[in-house]
Structure formats: C-alpha cells, structure tokens
Amino acid sequence: MTDPSASTTGPDRARFDAQVLPHLDAAYNLARWLARDPLDAQDVVQEAMLRALRYFGSFHGNDARVWLLAIVRNTYYTVRQRTPPDSLRAEFDDEMHPLVDEGPSPETLALLAVDVGALQSALEHLPPPLREVIVLRELEECSYREIATITEQKIGTVMSRLARARERLxxxxxxRPREVRRHDVR
Incomplete structure (x- = not known):
C-alpha cells in the first residue's frame, strides 16, 4: 500500500497545509452533524483528509473550504452507503414536506432559546438532506451557491430544502412541552 502523503510533497504539501488544514474544524463540524456520532465523524474526516491530500494536485479552485466540505460530504455518503443504519434507509420525499415559511425563523428562535440541548435535539431529528443544508448555511455560514456546489444540487433545491429544514426546526x-420551554426568553 502506498502512502497517499508521498504523492503530495514539498510545495504542494505546504500549499495543502496552508489552504486546507485551516478548514479542519469546519470539516469535522459537518461530519459530526451528518454522522451524528463523534467517532464516526472522526473516521469520515480522516478518510476525507486522505482523499483531499491524495487529489490536491487536481484542485485548481480558489475556495479550499468549499472543496474540502464537498469531499467530507461525499465521503460521509460513501461510508454510509457501505453500511446504512436502519433509520436512514428511507428516501427523503420532497413532496411529503411542503414548503411553508410562516412565523419567526429557527435562527430567531434559537437565539431566544436558552436550552441549546433542544436545538441540538431538533437538528438530530432532521433527515440528512435537511440537516446538511441547515448546518452548512447556519453553522458554517456557506452561501447558497457554496452549498449547491458542496451538495451537487441546484440552488433552488438548496433553497427549498433550507426552507423545509427551518420549518421543521x-x-x-x-x-415542546411547556415545562421544557420555561427557560425560553419571551
């Protein structure tokens, strides 16, 4: 077995370290929310970083963060495809989740809520396609165009999934029951 880092040495390795490594936290954050398990997320990030290092010579873009997040996302889905959990086998049906946007946004509610655990729990309950767009947009602050690039979706699809994710959140x-909301700021 050859060492993937052997193909990236000298100036390329230094360029990789300078352009890609600063985004390691964002890579882990996305992997963590997709995998919903810290150990699985570490495995996904490790595999993604190996792939990024191996194929860094083909990277000619100007946004290494978007490139890396796309690799993390694709790696997660590749790994998940090998051993899909029972709860994730059902396909997400866009028609079953209508686009409705009434009332305050989830971001506003999250800023007002003291209970961060409730927000994390709500994020955990989202299907992966909705969870990934909300994490990329709200936690990683990616633009719609960047999310479309990362997820290989059209911008309209990204926008509708984001709206559905916000509505579900x-x-x-x-x-939540009234006693759980007692800490919410009104």
Missing amino acids: RAELTC
Whole structure:
C-alpha cells in the first residue's frame, strides 16, 4: 500500500497545509452533524483528509473550504452507503414536506432559546438532506451557491430544502412541552 502523503510533497504539501488544514474544524463540524456520532465523524474526516491530500494536485479552485466540505460530504455518503443504519434507509420525499415559511425563523428562535440541548435535539431529528443544508448555511455560514456546489444540487433545491429544514426546526422547537420551554426568553 502506498502512502497517499508521498504523492503530495514539498510545495504542494505546504500549499495543502496552508489552504486546507485551516478548514479542519469546519470539516469535522459537518461530519459530526451528518454522522451524528463523534467517532464516526472522526473516521469520515480522516478518510476525507486522505482523499483531499491524495487529489490536491487536481484542485485548481480558489475556495479550499468549499472543496474540502464537498469531499467530507461525499465521503460521509460513501461510508454510509457501505453500511446504512436502519433509520436512514428511507428516501427523503420532497413532496411529503411542503414548503411553508410562516412565523419567526429557527435562527430567531434559537437565539431566544436558552436550552441549546433542544436545538441540538431538533437538528438530530432532521433527515440528512435537511440537516446538511441547515448546518452548512447556519453553522458554517456557506452561501447558497457554496452549498449547491458542496451538495451537487441546484440552488433552488438548496433553497427549498433550507426552507423545509427551518420549518421543521421551528415546529420541533415550538411544539415542546411547556415545562421544557420555561427557560425560553419571551
């Protein structure tokens, strides 16, 4: 077995370290939310970084962060495809989740809520396609265009999934029992 780092040496390796390594936290954050398990996320990031290092010579873009996040996402789905958990086998149906945007956004609710655990729990309950767009947009602050590039989707699809993710988060956060909401700022 050949060492993938052997193909990237000298100036390329220094360029890789300078352009890609600063985005390691963002890579882990995305992997963590997709995999929903810290150990699985570490495995995904490790595999993604090996792939990024191996193929860095073909990177000619100006945004290494978007390039790396796309690799992390693709690596996650490749790994998940090998051993899909039972809960993730059902396909996400865009028609079953209508696009509705009424009331305050989940971001507003999240800023007002003291209970961060409720927000994390709500994010955990989102299907992967919705969870990934909300994480990329709200936590990693990617633009719609960057998300479309990372997920290989059209911008319209990104926007509709983001709207559905926000609606699902809003519903999840506002339907909690009254005693759970006692810490919410009104």
